[in-house]
Amino acid sequence: MKIKRVLKVLFLLFIMAIFIIAFKNSVTPCFYLNDHLYVKKSSDGNEINYYSIKDKKSIKVSEKEDYKEIKIQGNKYKVFGQPNDFLSKDEKDMVKIEYPDGAVNEGWYYENMGFYKIDKNGEYDFTGIVRISTGNEQFQVKDEEITDRKLITIAFESLQDMKGNLAMFFPAVLFFVLGYIQFKFPVALFKLQHFLWVKDPEPTEAYIGFSKAGGFILCVMGVGMMIFGAGIFKF
Helix, strand or coil: CHHHHHHHHHHHHHHHHHHHHHHHHHCCEEEEECCEEEEEEEEECCEEEEEECCCCEEEEEEECCCEEEEEECCEEEEEECCCECCCCCCHHHCEEEECCCCCEEEEEEECCCEEEEECCCCCEECCCCCCCCCCCCCEEECCEEECHHHHHHHHCHHHCEECCCHHHHHHHHHHHHHHHHHHHCHHHHHHHHHCCCCCCCCCCHHHHHHHHHHHHHHHHHHHHHHHHHHCCCCC
């Protein structure tokens, strides 16, 4: 009995841990840089720290008076302006990016389409925008591929993804709760379903067995969805 009780407690602790991790990751911003996942680890006033478990590197974003400073491997990048939720040609809506070597790139950033410029005919140009004020090559720093669009994503949380999937989290919890009820209380559930139509309803042993099996499957599905949606293996 003691072993059974201990196993039950350990199982509940495991479910609680998965639940907490899944919810936490569902509201934790992250982004990829050079195929490495950087996750928000801490926020202190006007500074946000991101960390990559895979390559054990940090990126710091600092909120300054009129720009955001991004520090990557000792190099500082400055992002002026704000991303727009509409297409604009107005200069006051422009985003300016200043690189460590002094190079500057200017353009607009539309959340649904990315970084763009205006061509000589006054039309929107979304093609080939990666940086560049000195040629057409990408700017690389110690194996990290840095582009205008990536810097803007790093600077603004609203443009980042979440490590976990909040849309999967709530259905997972629902599946688990329903499965647990069906597994733990098959008789009560049967009576609740039939008491309006049958007097003193009683389930058969077969019904109880199938009900418990179905509840167990729902619980497993719920836990699986939590683990998958939590992004635990995402790095």
